[in-house]
Amino acid sequence: MTTEIGRVRGLGSAHAGAHHWWHHKITAGTNFLLLVWFLASIAMLPSYDHTTVRLWLSSAWAAVPMALLIASVFYHFRLGLQTVIEDYSHKENRFVLTILLNVFTAATAGVAIFSILKVAFGAAA
Secondary structure (H helix, E strand, C coil), rough: CCCHHHHHHHCCCCCHHHHHHHHHHHHHHHHHHHHHHHHHHCCCCCCCCCCHHHHCCCCCCHHHHHHHHHHHHHHHHHHCCCCCCCCCHHHHHHHHHHHHHHHHHHHHHHHHHHHHHHHHHHCCC
């Protein structure tokens, strides 16, 4: 679908869209499954006080899927906002916005996973 001059200049498709799209769909599916697990697990707790939730999260059967949920949600978030940045920002701002997005996503996901691990390994508050 490109013109001959476009092919010569290398202005055709980068062929990376399918990979990005596929990752976005896979993370949407894992987000759904892990969110169903999370809601069912929370619903089955006998009470919602701090001690009960902390005891629940200290189990590996809760901490590992919870960390996977955080990783999947934040990766999905980054993929979605990357698309928004690429489609709707000015070319001059894309690089900076992408760097800021990556730093923000890594930092917030890291804090969330660290918090889960801190509770899971029983560190004092």
